[in-house]
Amino acid sequence: MTVAVVGAGLAGLSAAWALEGAGAGAAADVVVLDAGRRPGGMIVTERRDGFVVEGGPDGFLAAEPDIQELAREVGIEERLVDQVARGAALWTGRRLEPLAEGKAAELLGIQVNANAGTQFRTFTTGMADVVEALVACLVPRLRTTQGVTAIAPAARGWRLSFTGASSLDAEAVILAVPAWVAARLLAGVGVSAARELDTVLYAPSITVSLAYRADQVPGTLEGTGFVAAPDAGGAVRACTYTWRKYPNRAPDGLALLRAFVGPVDGDPASIAHAQLAAILGIEGDPLWTRVFHWPRGLPRYPRGHAERVAAVRERLARLAPLAIAGAGFDGAGVSACVKSGREAAREILGRLGSHVRG
Ligand SMILES: Cc1cc2nc3c(=O)[nH]c(=O)nc-3n(C[C@H](O)[C@H](O)[C@H](O)COP(=O)(O)OP(=O)(O)OC[C@H]3O[C@@H](n4cnc5c(N)ncnc54)[C@H](O)[C@@H]3O)c2cc1C
Numbered sequence: 481m482t483v484a485v486v487g488a489g490l491a492g493l494s495a496a497w498a499l500e501g502a503g504a505g506a507a508a509d510v511v512v513l514d515a516g517r518r519p520g521g522m523i524v525t526e527r528r529d530g531f532v533v534e535g536g537p538d539g540f541l542a543a544e545p546d547i548q549e550l551a552r553e554v555g556i557e558e559r560l561v562d563q564v565a566r567g568a569a570l571w572t573g574r575r576l577e578p579l580a581e582g583k584a585a586e587l588l589g590i591q592v593n594a595n596a597g598t599q600f601r602t603f604t605t606g607m608a609d610v611v612e613a614l615v616a617c618l619v620p621r622l623r624t625t626q627g628v629t630a631i632a633p634a635a636r637g638w639r640l641s642f643t644g645a646s647s648l649d650a651e652a653v654i655l656a657v658p659a660w661v662a663a664r665l666l667a668g669v670g671v672s673a674a675r676e677l678d679t680v681l682y683a684p685s686i687t688v689s690l691a692y693r694a695d696q697v698p699g700t701l702e703g704t705g706f707v708a709a710p711d712a713g714g715a716v717r718a719c720t721y722t723w724r725k726y727p728n729r730a731p732d733g734l735a736l737l738r739a740f741v742g743p744v745d746g747d748p749a750s751i752a753h754a755q756l757a758a759i760l761g762i763e764g765d766p767l768w769t770r771v772f773h774w775p776r777g778l779p780r781y782p783r784g785h786a787e788r789v790a791a792v793r794e795r796l797a798r799l800a801p802l803a804i805a806g807a808g809f810d811g812a813g814v815s816a817c818v819k820s821g822r823e824a825a826r827e828i829l830g831r832l833g834s835h836v837r838g
Contacts, residue, residue, distance in 0.1 A: 481508035483828060484640055484650035486628045486665075488514035489521025490814055491806035492656030493614040494550060494821030496621060501553065502829050511648065512618060513640070515627030519615050522807075523814070524772065525606030530731035532606045533689045534738065535772035537814050538720065539563065539602035541593075544815035546822070547610065548601070554613040559604040565724040567703035571759055573712035587707045588718060588740075589683075589780065591812070602726050607814070628657075631665050637800045652801035652832055654824045658682065659779065659808030666804075671795050676788045680808050682776030686741040688752040689722070690766040694735045698761045705737075706759070715744045716755045734767070779812050801831035 485496045496512045512519075524535035540547055542562065551557050568584040569576040579587075581598045603609035615622060630641040637651035655662045659680035666674030705720040718740040723730040730736040739752040749769035756762055789809045796802050805824035807817050 481832075482648070482650040483508050483510050483652045483654070483832075484638075484648060485510065485512045485654045485656060486514075486640070487521065487656035487661075487806065488512050488516075488519035488622060488624070489656060489806060489817065490523055490547075490611065491817040491821040491824075492521075492654065493519060493611065493618065494818040495654045495656055495805055495825045496618050496821075497550070497554065497614055498822040498825035499829065500617065500621075502825065508651070508832075510618075510621050511650070512622045513626040513628060513642075513648075514622075514624050515643075517624055519622060519624065520608060520611040522774075522777075523607045523611050525608035526770065527605060531689075531691060531734070531736055532726075532729045533736070533770055534606055534722075535687060535770075536774070537607050538722070538738070539600040539607070539726065540813060540815050541596045542599040542601045543593075543596040544813065546818040547815040550818050550822075551603070551610060551613075554610070554617060556603065556609055556613045559609050560601055561604055561727055563600040563602075563704065563725050564727055565702075565704045565721065569703055569706040571706045571708040571712050571716075573709060573714075576706055576759070579707065584705075584707045584718070587709070590778070591781075600725075604728065628665065630668050631802075632669065633800065638802065652803075652828045654803045654805055654821075654828060656805045656821060656824070657808070658776065658806070660776075662804050662808060666792065666796075669799070669802075671792060671799075673788065673791045673795055677792065677808065679782045679788075680785065681780045681782065683778050683780055684743055685774045685777035686744070686748045687772045687774070688739045688741055688748050689770045690737045690739065690749070690753055690756065691730065691768050692735045692737070692762060692764075692766055694723075694733050696763045697735045697737075701760060714755050715741050715748075715751050716759070717742055719756060719759075779807050801828050803827050 485492045499510045522536040526533040568579045570579040627643045632639045640648045659677040663677040704725040707718045716739045720738045722736040803824040805820040810820035
């Protein structure tokens with residue numbers, strides 16, 4: 481028996497790990513397939529010369545349990561670290577002003593649970609710590625550069641087709657892919673309601689990490705960073721003082737900033753540096769910069785999203801075991817993605833019933 485998890489972002493890896501943990505690995509082959517060259521999806525951490533550079537997410541709310549439970553399960557609990565600096569500022573276009581707790585996420589359009597607090601946590605050497613721990617557990621089961629182009633009903637479950645005309649039969653499938661990919665794959669098996677999942681909007685974004693000597697950056701900078709007011713002007717929407725927010729992000733005597741930049745004409749790194757130099761009073765050029773482009777970054781859900789996802793799940797329950805998981809459906813935060821992946825695994829295990837558990 482084969483259970484295929486399509487997508488090796490955090491949701492897919494969490495689903496595969498939950499299947500393994502429930503004993504499915506003994507009774508079934510769990511196979512994780514990803515179109516990309518590396519697992520982790522939006523989680524990208526680069527470590528260079530003592531710096532920890534995040535391309536995608538850099539942390540999660542300390543009150544969110546799922547990712548931390550996962551960290552315990554895969555043996556990296558001691559790698560959880562708390563944010564050091566507190567508080568953020570608002571860039572008005574003319575000056576930096578203190579910002580009320582919790583306002584930063586609201587200004588950035590990130591949906592957060594009002595009861596979840598504002599304390600963030602991450603991992604000692606970046607968000608990829610959790611991906612690497614999962615991959616170490618799942619390595620024989622993981623196949624990269626395996627983009628699934630179609631799913632079709634098969635005699636016992638599903639047939640997955642790949643780029644290059646090969647295929648794989650699986651009794652059960654978890655689609656842990658972005659909403660627009662799931663929309664296309666599910667529409668192909670006649671789940672017409674799934675086309676509506678394409679309405680999830682993935683906002684484009686660019687993150688620019690910039691390294692400086694600490695003496696180039698004014699010592700008066702306070703808090704974790706700033707968010708630009710909607711009418712502030714300029715391309716920089718927000719900036720994290722990474723080396724102040726989390727421990728060990730830069731070697732002693734050096735500083736690391738990360739800017740969130742909207743679509744720009746020209747080099748995002750030069751634009752980010754010029755604006756940050758003007759806003760923060762940085763002197764001289766950066767030591768280096770690193771740009772990550774996210775043409776489809778954080779998902780934003782249109783009105784009625786939860787009902788549309790529920791309708792798709794209701795329809796899927798009447799087919800051979802097939803589940804959806806990930807940021808496109810159940811919340812964009814990394815901890816929500818872990819939860820979503822685990823729930824999909826639980827659902828699939830329930831559908832496969834005693835075949836697997838026995
Ligand atoms: C710049 C940025 C900053 C962020 N900051 C934070 C943060 O600080 N905190 C936080 O909690 N969240 C943050 N997020 C959101 C969070 O990172 C994502 O929502 C989450 O990582 C998504 O995980 P996922 O597994 O659902 O999807 P993804 O990570 O998108 O993984 C989906 C996987 O599916 C694969 N795939 C796609 N199509 C196919 C196919 N046809 N066949 C096979 N595989 C396929 C992709 O290659 C990818 O690996 C941020 C996101 C971005 C872009």
